[in-house]
Amino acid sequence: MGVHQSRRRQCASKIALTDKRIERVNERRESIIKVEAKKISKKKIVLDLMWRDDGATQAELETATGWQRHTLRGYIAGTLRKQLGAVGYAIECERGRDDVPTRYFIAKVTRGMAAEGGAT
Template sequence: MTNDDDENDIEKAEPVIAAADVQADTVVVTPQILGRAIRANEETKPSPVIVDYAAALSSLPPRKASSAEEIEARRAERRERIEAEKANPTPKLEKINKKKILLDLLRRENGATQAELEAATGWQRHTIRGYIAGTLRKQMAPLGREIACIRAKGAPTLYVIKMKGAEA
């Protein structure tokens, strides 16, 4: 086989697809698809599935009715289980939330710095200041407590819960 034979084969080859050759049952290739082929035949589309629920339910075995003894046995078993749970209750853990963590830090003798409160709660600075200035002050006032803000030059701001009238 020579190069001349290869050239003759190429000349004899027909184009893969021409615009005039496109019909309903052929593969359509468009420039947008770039080499991917989609069958244009309507028969390849999936048909909708129709389910007959009445027939499906009738094919299931019938439900067996429970006797009075079986029902009473289940009720007695449930009563025993509930009584056993009441006799040996599982200890409930105290719910700890960010507000409780913040209060615990502020109740320490030396209080807490803004950075400690941020690290413990994950809140941003303005959120902590807003919570202390708004909500927490209102909650502490009826209890005779106040939140002292201790600021010293070059030192971080300290927040401490103190009795009203006590010096910071």
């Protein structure tokens, strides 16, 4: 009774430790995934789209953020323009006509542009 039961208990305790370790690893993975998901903000989405060579259309920005048109324009004109202006960048806007959509770009501010009040 003594030898066989002690081996069974040892095996059972090793299995329990392994299960606990697996649970801890899975919990860590889940927490890392949640943290990485939180790092992608709407500001980052907007900036990434606007940094592209062809910029971003208003429709693309609306779809990516889920914001309404007036919210997006307000964010770009107010908050984002001030933040980028502080680090030497400006938001340029190509107004669309007829079927051509409005496009937004990010551009480096040169001294001539800064003296004129920046790009709009």
